[in-house]
Amino acid sequence: MEEKDFKSGFVALIGRPNVGKSTLMNYLVGQKVAITSNKPQTTRNRISGIYTSNKMQVVFVDTPGIFKPHSKLDDYMDKASLSSLNDVDLVLFMVEPEEIGKGDQYIADLLKEVKVPVFLVINKVDQIHPNKLLPIMDSYHKLEGFKEILPISATQGIGIEDLLGTINKYLPEGPQYYGADQITDRPEYFVVAELIREQILVLTSQEVPHATAVAVDHMNKHERGKLVIEATIYVEKDGQKGIIIGKGGKMLKQIGINSRKEIENLLGEKVNLRLWVKVQYNWRSDPGFLKQIGYDKKELS
Numbered sequence: 458m459e460e461k462d463f464k465s466g467f468v469a470l471i472g473r474p475n476v477g478k479s480t481l482m483n484y485l486v487g488q489k490v491a492i493t494s495n496k497p498q499t500t501r502n503r504i505s506g507i508y509t510s511n512k513m514q515v516v517f518v519d520t521p522g523i524f525k526p527h528s529k530l531d532d533y534m535d536k537a538s539l540s541s542l543n544d545v546d547l548v549l550f551m552v553e554p555e556e557i558g559k560g561d562q563y564i565a566d567l568l569k570e571v572k573v574p575v576f577l578v579i580n581k582v583d584q585i586h587p588n589k590l591l592p593i594m595d596s597y598h599k600l601e602g603f604k605e606i607l608p609i610s611a612t613q614g615i616g617i618e619d620l621l622g623t624i625n626k627y628l629p630e631g632p633q634y635y636g637a638d639q640i641t642d643r644p645e646y647f648v649v650a651e652l653i654r655e656q657i658l659v660l661t662s663q664e665v666p667h668a669t670a671v672a673v674d675h676m677n678k679h680e681r682g683k684l685v686i687e688a689t690i691y692v693e694k695d696g697q698k699g700i701i702i703g704k705g706g707k708m709l710k711q712i713g714i715n716s717r718k719e720i721e722n723l724l725g726e727k728v729n730l731r732l733w734v735k736v737q738y739n740w741r742s743d744p745g746f747l748k749q750i751g752y753d754k755k756e757l758s
């Protein structure tokens with residue numbers, strides 16, 4: 458229950474693609490609200506994961522990895538990440554367990570403009586020998602500007618208690634914004650579409666995952682005790698459509714089987730998932746289409 462010195466606030470997760478931002482958020486929330494993959498540029502929209510204990514409520518704001526934009530979608534993704542820095546209480550800048558490189562230097566420079574405290578979080582420390590950690594931490598100490606430098610592993614749970622304890626120290630006293638059982642700010646249909654996209658990231662390669670968008674069209678009727686979900690997978694070219702469907706429909710079937718399991722896990726009920734594949738030429742550079750499927754810049758302000 459709410460105590461007198463209850464703390465709450467918003468904490469942004471910022472960093473290059475693939476450093477483990479979404480993995481950390483899921484670990485903290487205790488459930489998969491953001492999809493993850495070993496391919497960079499997995500996250501495309503801001504999504505919050507809500508952590509609640511009897512001492513505090515932290516709204517973690519996961520963001521797309523920051524990189525040099527090549528298309529309208531890329532540009533949208535960078536803006537989504539950077540705009541989140543203006544309205545949070547704290548920023549976690551996540552990096553790989555290695556000495557600072559160009560991509561991280563670029564983000565570190567952007568973060569100098571941020572007025573709220575910034576923690577440097579070195580993730581994936583399970584991948585390195587403990588002796589290697591000190592020189593890495595030193596290289597970041599030299600940069601200055603970080604209130605705390607914290608090594609963690611988002612998959613092994615290393616350093617997470619420390620991280621939460623340190624966040625607690627910096628957050629202001631405040632109310633519980635969300636119910637204790639709410640784990641994300643996004644509607645279920647958004648997470649459902651993402652879970653389908655996650656399987657496309659797992660099962661296909663090269664340009665296909667990046668050329669794919671998923672939209673849930675219907676998710677409100679039941680047939681024979683199952684929730685019927687209809688969703689469309691958009692790709693940019695006929696060849697990509699062929700890959701998503703696969704020989705004799707094999708790939709699409711596998712995408713359906715895998716994502717249905719994840720969706721049933723999320724919703725806690727049986728699902729009848731129906732998938733369609735459509736070509737939407739050059740959708741990544743089409744502002745009208747981006748808006749139509751929810752990648753809307755206005756959503757950010």
Ligand SMILES: Nc1nc2c(ncn2[C@@H]2O[C@H](COP(=O)(O)OP(=O)(O)OP(=O)(O)O)[C@@H](O)[C@H]2O)c(=O)[nH]1
Pocket residue numbers: 472473474475476477478479480481492493494495496497498499500501520521522523580581582583584609610611612613
């Ligand atoms: N070994 C190890 N792998 C990790 C750890 N955290 C994340 N990963 C892996 O790193 C990969 C990327 O994780 P994501 O959470 O998707 O990374 P992200 O920063 O959200 O990436 P974008 O959404 O593309 O910006 C996945 O394969 C994760 O399993 C960790 O602590 N240790």
Ligand SMILES: [Mg+2]
Pocket residue numbers: 478479480491492493499500519520521522
């Ligand atoms: Mg991510």
